[in-house]
Amino acid sequence: MENMLTERQAKILKLIVEEYIQSVKPVSSKLLCKRLKCSSATIRSEMANLEELGLLEKTHTSSGRVPSEQGYRFYVDHLMVLKKMNAEDMLNLQLIFQNQQLQLSDCIQKSLEVISDITNYATVVLGTTSHENLLKQIDVVPLNENSMIVIVITDKGHVEHKNMVLSDVSLEEVKKTVGLINNLIVGTPIDEINKKLEFEIKPIIGKYVSQHEQIYNAFYHVFSDFTNPNKTNVVGKSKFLNQPEFSSNIDKIRQVITKLEDENVLKEIREDDENNITILIGKDNNIDEDVTVIKTKFKTATEEGTIAIIGPKRMEYDRVVSMLDFMKQNIEK
Amino acid sequence: MENMLTERQAKILKLIVEEYIQSVKPVSSKLLCKRLKCSSATIRSEMANLEELGLLEKTHTSSGRVPSEQGYRFYVDHLMVLKKMNAEDMLNLQLIFQNQQLQLSDCIQKSLEVISDITNYATVVLGTTSHENLLKQIDVVPLNENSMIVIVITDKGHVEHKNMVLSDVSLEEVKKTVGLINNLIVGTPIDEINKKLEFEIKPIIGKYVSQHEQIYNAFYHVFSDFTNPNKTNVVGKSKFLNQPEFSSNIDKIRQVITKLEDENVLKEIREDDENNITILIGKDNNIDEDVTVIKTKFKTATEEGTIAIIGPKRMEYDRVVSMLDFMKQNIEK
DNA sequence: TCCTAGCACTTTTAATTTATGAGTGCTAAA
């Protein structure tokens, strides 16, 4: 693959991508000839070749060159050298994961917030609550006359709680039902609970529990809410305001932010998720052609999902990729 | 108070404020003379008077008039007529509160998201978890060898859960401790638990529980995290992108968004909180002189806090105030 | 065959000018 380009062409492409990522200005031949030992004319002719190959573009006839989408792609596939993370940042992130008070999902959330701040890009975690969780236990805590709290715990340590309003129902009967549930359907996958509830519990409480209708309905409700996907929240959407090529174009920013608030768009980020790091440059993603999404899947005993960093196409790929990798490592251990 | 102005002056001021809120353009005398039966010259002289009084301003010598900060203040204090909410919006909000599955704080959060969408302003709820909550019950669910989940429930129905990592500790001993806590310190205000833990529980488990050191520390940790203020999140910060007087000024937007992410700034919004609706126009708030904060306190049996709507100074006061009032009603019942 | 100096040409960007229009303040008369 790499023999598509001469060594010098590769060097030039790399320099242009990195220079442009840094300066946000089309890169001129003159600038490069300082770093390579040759004249600007030579570079110009090489640049013309690279443009021919579809790796560079011009913004107008006499402008410097800018990487094309293919140019970025070639860069990340063949030229990029990963950039090790700043030790301090690494430490900060690790500290978050070492806080054993926190659920894993909170650690992920928190560290992605930190990453958003240090990179100036948006970040997101998708689908951290695995629905393959199995029911571990349910508890009921009566609050007052007619309301109680139902707490549902899964084997992976995920906890949810719901209010349950039941007027004129004896606490005894509710507890009986809880006992039945804990005996009969513990170990069931969360999203199959309602089925079991209907076919295994309902008949039984129908016999032994008074006011079974009301109680059954209340519990059915509690578990059906569980199936709702938990809402995903992109962190640092407004970081796009800090990116020069966006800040001159409010409409674009608005457009991108709107996309980042759209559940469906986010859902698509999860699709075709590979185990290693995937880079969706420009048209590869469904957010905006000037945006890049870098994402990876993670999978642990308790959780599973995708984390992604979202920024301009002109992203610091070398830095972001190694950060994301570092995150993945941290999560998975 | 209102006799500061003649009836006609009041009418003109009201028209100018409302026109400007709608059009975002300085209001000319010509425009007004269509609505009042008099010539533009007459209006001009009245406008000059109102400017004299500090209620109007010009953007340049020959421009139309714009309300001054005092002008807005006079408007909201004396001239504004509340605008009833759209029936559909009211219904939508009410439905959220009628969903008995949800905790009150979730209802508030959800409905403020809706309000942010229909108004195009940012919203926030501050300090919904009252630390006057009393401990109702704690539960422990073992997950595996060395980790368990502690669930803390308060009398107001607030639930929190924490991971607790304890290696080589017998479950029996932990359960004993839980039993002690549930017997001895239930009913204690959340933020006093650690004190009680130290002076009442520690001595006892010191006697009766083996490995008390480790267990005590773990529980101490669980409760000390509780005192952390829950993080407040402003909804719809990017709505400022949709406000014309901001969208021409990215720096301003960035500045405002940064403020809205600053915990301290948000905390100040809660201060001097009155029971009724408070309007902080421009310099009255600590966000930006072109921003207005409209807020009110709410207090229910279970929760207490402040909700606020944050938008440009050129805010639809009549609409927002009645919405906020409606929200308060809904929350408190 | 490859590199480079040189030059014509293109386009952007910023600065300047010009013109137009919206709006005011003031005056004098109704």
Next chain:
DNA sequence: TTTAGCACTCATAAATTAAAAGTGCTAGGA
């Protein structure tokens, strides 16, 4: 007290100009 009329101000937009940054191409040199 109101209003018509007019001179004046300033913002905005369009048009012009000038300078700067780059490129492509060519022809000569290594």
